[in-house]
Amino acid sequence: MKKNIKIALIQTAVSADPEQNKSMLAQKIADCRRQGAELVVLQELHNTLYFCQEESTDLFDLAESIPGPSTAFYSKLAAQHRLVLVCSLFERRAAGLYHNTAVVFERDGSLAGTYRKMHIPDDPGFYEKFYFAPGDLGFKPIETSLGKLGVLICWDQWFPEAARLMTLKGADLLIYPTAIGWDLRDDEQEKARQLDAWITVQRGHAVANGLPVVAVNRSGYEQSRAYSQQGILFWGNSFVAGPQGEIQARAGEKDEILLTDINMNRNEEVRRWWPFLRDRRIDAYQNLLKRFVD
Secondary structure (H helix, E strand, C coil): CCCEEEEEEEECCCCCCHHHHHHHHHHHHHHHHHCCCCEEEECCCCCCCCHHHCCCHHHHHHCECCCCHHHHHHHHHHHHHCCEEEEEEEEEEECCEEEEEEEEECCCCCEEEEEECCCCCEECCEEHHHCCCCCCCCCCCEEECCEEEEECCHHHHHCHHHHHHHHHCCCCEEEEEECCEEECCCCHHHHHHHHHHHHHHHHHHHHHHCCCEEEEECEEEECCCCCCCCCEEEECCCEEECCCCCEEEECCCCCEEEEEEEECCHHHHHHHHCCHHHHCCHHHCHHHHCCCCC
């Protein structure tokens, strides 16, 4: 594993045309490589608009198999630019069975591994349970030439258990492709609280596990076709935090390529100072397997 890795996060708005989105991302990936990136992370469901704002059976047509056309497209880009690439796709596993799936490509374009989103939300404007079955691959890091990537997806980022289990399986960093934003009916104070909570909880994962955290969100306003919804203003603010929760790089709300270097050896240093894994009371955590403790 390399000591220092240059990582790029592509935060962008998307259009209603998947092919146009893929072409745009291809150009941005090439730009990342020109700037020295070795690991490029794309946002959640980057090929399309965030279709989960409404429930429509027609939208299942957006899904595709893995491997399939999109994996062939991104595999070629990874090999062309000799970089590790983290993608996020709407997977058609079988008729009537779909997942929200991250796919990681190695520098030679080979498929390093996949992760299926484990925690599936169902909130106004985020009707993901209609589309996605919960993941069944568990919390297993994906091994690459740059290290073991603990890839999780969006709603997973609110659950400390997911981050911890990735850590216990040997992840070298945690990666969260994301699609999160504001309801336009929220006032400015509520918007600020939500954004601050989103950043804070993930910084907490970095601290508690002694690992860097990479969160890449989409940007831009996407209108909903559902008459009862106002649409979502995706708040961007992609960021990288170090293993003590320190913010190494943070984007604004607009389209941006965020680049930073990660020193992978700091994980070991920080864990020697703060040996949380050593001091865990695994003999006293049985109730964590319960939904609620009366």
